[in-house]
Amino acid sequence: MNSDSEPELSADTLQILQQVMREQQEQEERFEQLRQQALKDKAEEEAITMDVFREDWQLSQFWYDDETSETLAREILDNTNAESLVCCISSPTVYVKLMSMDPPGKNNMFLFEFDTRFEVYGRQFVHYDYLTPSEFRLAEELKGSVDLVVVDPPFLNEDCLTRTLETVKFLLKEGGKIVLSTGLVMAPIAAAAGLELTTFMPSHRNGLWNDFRCYVNYKPSRFTLKA
Template identity: 60%
Template structure:
């Protein structure tokens, strides 16, 4: 029998394991400090003046994927194409909303072409890390399709929407599309990114919406057949 009392035994980490743990803690601390800096900028410039005066360019490198929230970031090519669609299809005075599509929004806001239009671009997102965008961030829960800040002001006034429902389920898609219908102008432009399995429901619920030959890609891959749907024609895709 060992002379060590099991109740008093404390396991010791190896030097290598301890070093990895300490590095991870340092990275978390550094990331938190970066967020605090961004939040301070948001308070001082987004809310006090306007989005145009924020010099700090936020990129997706600030945000790690949280799979518990079903977060799968687009790859750079996809995010760039969606951002370019926004700039080419919406004028500076148009209102644009990215719903549960933070990669597209962050990429667009960091683009030089966003100058002059940032105050008309909004991110609807459940993850509160994105509140670094100040008043342009709207906390959004798809379970409450029309219950969010600025709901009355934006109802039926949005010119373009890029939406990517967080969960691949009929319930999530239906409720998210309820939000889209609530916000979008009668002739507004819509880009929906979701699985091929949702094709029938999506095109039935949104007349004019059709599947395209554009296949959005993700940084860490995705096992589902992921597709892009749109209610308008573009040089980037063919609607089927």
């Protein structure tokens, strides 16, 4: 074979590649079905799982494992009722788990997220970019009225966390609750915002080398404050 010849894949490699492509196509078809349902206002939230959404590492997406997402979803339910306003900011794993539980106040629960694939949730999806928070829709409607916010800033740096916490401050009502999931390295910024470190350590499906922690501004029900 001369240097101008195209490299050939082995039979085993080709078979693996074809399998990956088939799985991706099936996932895309399932996602399109959900999207069409949402456009018709007939999205079945309880049928949506995170398996529909592939992580996009370019967007710094690292999905929680089932135990973490369920713990945080139940923490929301423990501290809200059907009339409470809830926002999950850059934390789609928690939101998807929460919707799958068919909570009584689901129409008052919103997902603020950059990834437009989550538009399957219709009006409860708010396209959100932490760099331009003033542009997200529903801003004035929700200003100062949200009872509980779960937030997981997409990037582990001071600028991202500071900007995202400004959004939280904008949304939260007086006495509202915050659940922040981010790295231990962000502890000083969290503390400056009035958040305390807890014993809960969020974990991710595919692992993450950063030491992730959870911070709150109230006494949580599913985990405890760190002594």
